[in-house]
Amino acid sequence: MGEKVPRKVKYDPKYIGLYHNTALKIANKLVAEGLLSTWGNKTGIYQQFQGNSYDAEKMHYNAYDFLIYGFAEVVNHYNRSIRIIEVAEDKTGKIDVGTGFAILHKHTKQYFITAKHCLPKNSEIRMKILLGFSNGFAYPENIYSHIDDNVDIAILEFSDKMALSDKFFVLETPYLLDKILVSGYPPVPGTADAILVSSTGEITAMAKTYFHKYEQIYVNANVKGGSSGSPIINEYGSIVGVIIESARDIINNDLQDELRFGTGLTSDLIFEILESIDNKGDIHKKMKFSINSNNSFRLT
Structure with missing residues (x-):
């Protein structure tokens, strides 16, 4: 970034706003993640940044691209790594x-x-x-x-x-309020073929239950029948858990919770089994x- 601004962007008004906003959006995203810091006293498109850390393994798995371009890039990259099971x-x-x-x-x-x-x-x-x-x-x-x-x-x-x-996913530890993506194959009315359906949300809670001694994670992505087994993916494109069920209505267990919260088991537990x-x-x-x-x- 710094002062090396493309000539047409620097002098052509129709490009200035687009380039300026896109560049700052990416830079500020990396600053928020702790990967960049601002330095110097310049502002706007002339703001200068310096790198704080670099993880070669994350780079190998395209994690920084996912962070910049969002969950749509994760789905596009890993769509063949998520498979339907027919029973x-x-x-x-x-x-x-x-x-x-x-x-x-x-x-x-x-x-x-x-x-x-x-x-x-x-x-x-x-x-x-x-x-x-x-x-x-x-x-x-x-x-x-x-x-x-x-x-x-x-x-x-x-x-x-x-x-x-x-392409293969990697595992990463989940954290409360992580932004997440759930992608799976729930039945979609009116479609002849299976469709990969994706929904975003956050990890809203992490807690142990009386069913077993292991921690479960709760996400507010839209989860329903057919989503069982779906990956819970963080912003870096890494697996933080696996969906095991959608939340049930507190009064009638046969009904889904109106908010369609999902329940998952953590990537840490998957790693322990592996x-x-x-x-x-x-x-x-x-x-x-x-x-x-x-x-x-x-x-x-």
Whole structure:
């Protein structure tokens, strides 16, 4: 920034306002995040800035671009990393849907994270990945859950001979009042194909519940059926949690809360389970499943 202003912007009035406002908006955003500081006594388009910090890993994952260009850039970048899960019930044939997302743990292992209740027993579970089997569906090598059955997280491990995605999320610790994005595949009336639906909000609360000893996060993004397993993403494009349910009405538990708050489990808990898997720890267990002829699978 500083005094190097493009000539046409400096002298052509029709460009001055646009350039001035855009440049200052980006700079002030970076100042607010602590990445830049102002210095000198100049103002406006001549204001000078200096960098405070630089994180090479964040740069590698496009975090600074996401911070500047917003959540629309996050959705555009990671849309193929968020996948729909189709569940066909054996008795009725009814199709339900859930969501999950791809991460690369320690830069080597491909995992797909979702809510455990998105993988019910007595149902055919269908998933498509970026590069799997020729007929479209793909099954994992292993499926893991937390040793505590009340923890609603499932982790699917995929072979390195497949490509779960071409881009993978990273995990980051959530904080109260973080601005967040939730993207998933809730059913949309009047549409023939699954649509990735995104909603923004904040982490409005973080608290432990009587269901288990782990912290849950509450977000005011628009969350509804089909959003289970959706990633909760911060402004840097990192995963801070996974949606497990929409909030229920306090009087009638069969009804959704009018504000459609979402409940999630934290990325810290996901990381703990992944570390347990990686180091043969004791807070995870394998879930048994069988493979169908069309490469879908079912929990047994």
